[in-house]
Structure formats: C-alpha cells, structure tokens
Amino acid sequence: xxxxxxxxxxxxxxxxxxxxxxxxxxxxxxxxxxxxxxxxxxxxxxxxxxxxxxxxxxxxxxxxxxxxxxxxxxxxxxxxxxxxxxxxxxxxxxxxxxxxxxxxxxxxxxxxxxxxxxxxxxxxxxxxxxxxxxxxxxxxxxxxxxxxxxxxxxxxxxxxxxxxxxxxxx
Amino acid sequence: xxxxxxxxxxxxxxxxxxxxxxxxxxxxxxxxxxxxxxxxxxxxxxxxxxxxxxxxxxxxxxxxxxxxxxxxxxxxxxxxxxxxxxxxxxxxxxxxxxxxxxxxxxxxxxxxxxxxxxxxxxxxxxxxxxxxxxxxxxxxxxxxxxxxxxxxxxxxxxxxxxxxxxxxxxxxxxxxxxxxxxxxxxxxxxxxxxxxxxxxxxxxxxxxxxxxxxxxxxxxxxxxxxxxxxxxxxxxx
Numbered sequence: 515x516x517x518x519x520x521x522x523x524x525x526x527x528x529x530x531x532x533x534x535x536x537x538x539x540x541x542x543x544x545x546x547x548x549x550x551x552x553x554x555x556x557x558x559x560x561x562x563x564x565x566x567x568x569x570x571x572x573x574x575x576x577x578x579x580x581x582x583x584x585x586x587x588x589x590x591x592x593x594x595x596x597x598x599x600x601x602x603x604x605x606x607x608x609x610x611x612x613x614x615x616x617x618x619x620x621x622x623x624x625x626x627x628x629x630x631x632x633x634x635x636x637x638x639x640x641x642x643x644x645x646x647x648x649x650x651x652x653x654x655x656x657x658x659x660x661x662x663x664x665x666x667x668x669x670x671x672x673x674x675x676x677x678x679x680x681x682x683x684x
Numbered sequence: 685x686x687x688x689x690x691x692x693x694x695x696x697x698x699x700x701x702x703x704x705x706x707x708x709x710x711x712x713x714x715x716x717x718x719x720x721x722x723x724x725x726x727x728x729x730x731x732x733x734x735x736x737x738x739x740x741x742x743x744x745x746x747x748x749x750x751x752x753x754x755x756x757x758x759x760x761x762x763x764x765x766x767x768x769x770x771x772x773x774x775x776x777x778x779x780x781x782x783x784x785x786x787x788x789x790x791x792x793x794x795x796x797x798x799x800x801x802x803x804x805x806x807x808x809x810x811x812x813x814x815x816x817x818x819x820x821x822x823x824x825x826x827x828x829x830x831x832x833x834x835x836x837x838x839x840x841x842x843x844x845x846x847x848x849x850x851x852x853x854x855x856x857x858x859x860x861x862x863x864x865x866x867x868x869x870x871x872x873x874x875x876x877x878x879x880x881x882x883x884x885x886x887x888x889x890x891x892x893x894x895x896x897x898x899x900x901x902x903x904x905x906x907x908x909x910x911x912x913x914x915x916x917x918x919x920x921x
Contacts, residue, residue, distance in 0.1 A: 658713065
C-alpha cells in the first residue's frame with residue numbers, strides 16, 4: 515500500500531501546517547504591534563505554503579489516484595466526485611483565509627483577528643473531516659478494490675508528479 | 685483450511701438496532717481491529733429511501749453501540765461509512781488466526797434467539813485459542829459443524845462479488861443466462877475489466893482447489909485423531 519502511505523503522509527503534513535497556523539494565530543493575538551507584524555508575516559507565509567501544498571496534493575490525487583480507483587469502484591464511483599468537491603471547498607476556504615491575511619498585512623492590522631479566527635476554525639474542521647473521510651472510507655475501499663498492478667500504476671504516477679524540493683513530501 | 689460453524693446467543697449490535705427501527709439495507713463490506721480492546725472498525729454501505737437516510741445516519745451516530753462514525757453520501761439513497769463499534773466476539777476473532785466466513789452482525793437470529801457463525805482457520809492452534817478466549821469472555825457456544833474447505837479466501841472482495849453475481853445470474857450456466865456485457869453493466873464496470881477480474885478469480889479458485897485436494901489426501905492418511913475431533917468430543921460430552 516505504498517501509494518496510499520505516500521498520500522497519508524501528505525495528509526499529516528497538511529494537518530501539521532494548519533496546526534502551525536493555529537499556533538501562530540495564538541502568538542499573534544498575544545503579541546504587541548511590533549512582534550505582531552512579524553508573526554503576521556510568518557502566518558501569511560505558512561498560509562501561502564499550505565495553499566501551494568494543498569493544490570499540489572489534490573492535483574496528485576485527482577490525476578494519479580482517482581482515475582485508477584474510479585474504474586474499480588463500480589456503483590461507488592460517485593464517492594470520488596464527492597472527494598473532488600471537498601477538495602474545491604478546501605481550496606476556497608484556504609483562499610479566503612489568505613485574502614483576509616493579505617488585508618491584515620496591507621492595513622498593518624494585527625488586532626482585528628476575529629475573521630481570521632473564524633476562517634481558520636472552518637478550514638481546520640473541513641480539512642480534518644475531509645482527510646478522515648478520505649482515509650477511513652475512500653482509502654479503505656481502495657485497499658479492497660485495487661490490484662497490485664493498480665497500486666504500482668498509482669505509485670509511479672505519484673512519483674512522477676512530485677513537486678520541487680522543499681514542497682510537500684510524505 | 686478448516687471451517688467451523690458455531691451457535692451462540694445473538695449479540696446486540698448497532699445493525700440489529702437500526703434495522704429493527706428503519707426500512708434499510710445495511711452491508712458490512714469489511715472490518716478491521718481498532719487500537720482499543722474489542723474495538724472494531726467497519727466499512728459499511730447503507731441503502732434506504734432518501735428521506736429516511738438522514739434519520740438512519742443520526743440514529744447510527746446516536747447509538748451507544750457506535751463509538752465513532754464518518755459517512756459520505758455517494759448518491760440518492762446510498763451512503764458509505766466507517767464506524768467504530770465494540771464487539772468482544774469480533775475482537776476475539778481478530779486476535780486469533782481465525783477469520784469470519786459469515787458476519788456475526790449480519791447473522792439472522794433463530795426463533796430461540798441464537799445465531800450461527802461460520803469461521804475458518806488454517807492452524808489447529810487457532811481453534812483452541814478461539815474457544816479458550818470465548819470461554820474466558822463467558823460466551824456460551826456450541827459447535828455445530830467442523831469441516832475442511834477449499835481456500836477461496838484469497839479472492840479480493842471485488843473478485844468475490846463479481847464471481848457471486850456471475851454465478852447467481854447464470855454466467856457459468858450452459859447455455860449462459862447472462863452475457864459478459866450484461867454482467868459488466870450490472871456491476872457498473874467495463875466488459876474488459878469484468879473479463880479480467882473473472883479470469884483472475886477463476887485462476888485463484890482452481891489453484892486453491894488443487895491445494896485443497898492435496899490437503900485432503902494428507903488428512904485421510906493421518907492416523908492420529910485430530911485436535912478438532914478431541915475438541916468436538918469434549919464439547920459434546
């Protein structure tokens with residue numbers, strides 16, 4: 515199940531990023547204006563990195579994993595469409611968070627954090643729910659339905675779509 | 685491989701609870717042990733009228749027999765989910781080298797409130813361990829049947845479901861009652877995939893039949909009374 519392990523590793527990395535943002539937001543809320551500006555920059559950087567990683571990860575799943583799985587799912591193939599829709603929603607949530615961070619950076623605003631808190635809470639909940647559903651339902655079905663050849667095909671496709679050094683790695 | 689049929693008191697499960705209150709079809713597609721003692725993760729498929737589905741899912745989530753539930757609606761009237769439940773019996777099976785050939789959660793209760801549970805095992809020790817554990821868990825169990833079976837357990841669930849449907853629909857009858865194209869349409873897969881999956885499954889079944897014949901030959905030449913016979917005699921006494 516090497517292919518699925520690679521994707522699970524990326525899930526953990528994405529969750530770590532969202533928890534890091536949560537931590538940075540707590541620092542921001544307890545910082546004064548000077549330290550706050552630095553923490554806000556770091557937060558924006560983590561958000562940008564996560565956006566890139568999330569796009570790369572979802573593209574990998576949608577191009578390398580889902581097409582192979584879809585052919586083996588029969589009546590359950592709509593599960594893949596549900597996961598794709600959740601990918602789009604996650605990207606939208608993260609974009610919305612990045613937009614709010616950009617506004618705060620532009621306005622040198624390190625105090626009005628309530629919008630950011632709400633957006634991060636939404637993202638955290640959506641991401642955790644999506645990853646759990648994917649691992650507990652979709653990956654489980656994949657373990658049951660995919661042949662070794664399918665898994666090898668997926669593994670090589672994931673290997674081929676690896677991002678530049680420093681990007682999301684399992 | 686050997687197969688054993690046990691009779692025991694029907695356990696209370698979330699599935700019996702839900703199907704008693706809702707018109708629904710629930711299938712357990714697979715199960716795995718969880719980190720906790722007696723914890724079992726189940727991959728389930730729920731089919732019901734769309735207007736009933738939300739109520740069913742709410743009741744599943746609210747059941748004290750379900751510790752955790754994640755569900756995804758795949759189409760109208762159909763859901764897939766992963767549940768965490770507790771079952772000392774399933775937990776026992778998962779900790780021995782025996783495995784289920786029928787699901788305890790799906791077993792239909794007899795009028796006397798008992799169910800039959802079919803298990804398979806490769807090593808004789810697995811049966812001893814299983815019965816020991818059941819005794820420790822104070823599960824009253826009666827052995828109904830013990831036999832040797834061909835090993836088709838290495839079929840994937842996809843292969844098994846296709847072979848079962850093919851058999852039911854008369855794909856292996858002469859003349860065929862269903863064509864490959866019709867069968868594949870019924871299963872929601874392409875004809876070429878159905879053909880490949882069936883060929884692979886047939887190969888595994890035939891290979892396992894050869895092994896089974898070889899094992900039976902060895903057993904017939906075994907002069908010592910088998911451990912299973914001793915256990916059966918002990919239980920019947």
